[in-house]
Amino acid sequence: QVQVVESGGGLVQAGGSLTVSCAASGSIFSIHHMGWYRQAPGKQRELVARIFAHGATYYEDSVKGRFTISRDNLKNTVYLQMNSLKTEDTAVYYCDVDGLLTSPGLNRPRPFDSWGQGTQVTVSS
Numbered sequence: 001q002v003q004v005v006e007s008g009g010g011l012v013q014a015g016g017s018l019t020v021s022c023a024a025s026g027s028i029f030s031i032h033h034m035g036w037y038r039q040a041p042g043k044q045r046e047l048v049a050r051i052f053a054h055g056a057t058y059y060e061d062s063v064k065g066r067f068t069i070s071r072d073n074l075k076n077t078v079y080l081q082m083n084s085l086k087t088e089d090t091a092v093y094y095c096d097v098d099g100l101l102t103s104p105g106l107n108r109p110r111p112f113d114s115w116g117q118g119t120q121v122t123v124s125s
Contacts, residue, residue, distance in 0.1 A: 002026040002114040006095045009119030017083045020119055022095030024076040029109040031099035034071055034078035038091035049080060085123045092118040
């Protein structure tokens, strides 16, 4: 199976910067895209940024110009560099990884969609 582990969350003052990381491991055949979602108290989970295997990226409007998503394909790791943080960026940030996995019992790779446990990002005023 595939495990996803986030790291790097914490407390930062408004205007500051923080980088969160996410590493996927396990029986990975290939990764199609990796992304970051966030969920603030009382709100729905929303997609913040996503990066595809070929390098294309997507950003939610409120983070454009402030957040940068990148990935290390050799390490199956994705990073989210967050600059000019605002109090409204406070949330639990979750990593999502989509791709194909393989195992000895499978005739061919099959799709997977795995999530991490989340990492708290708190921006103080």
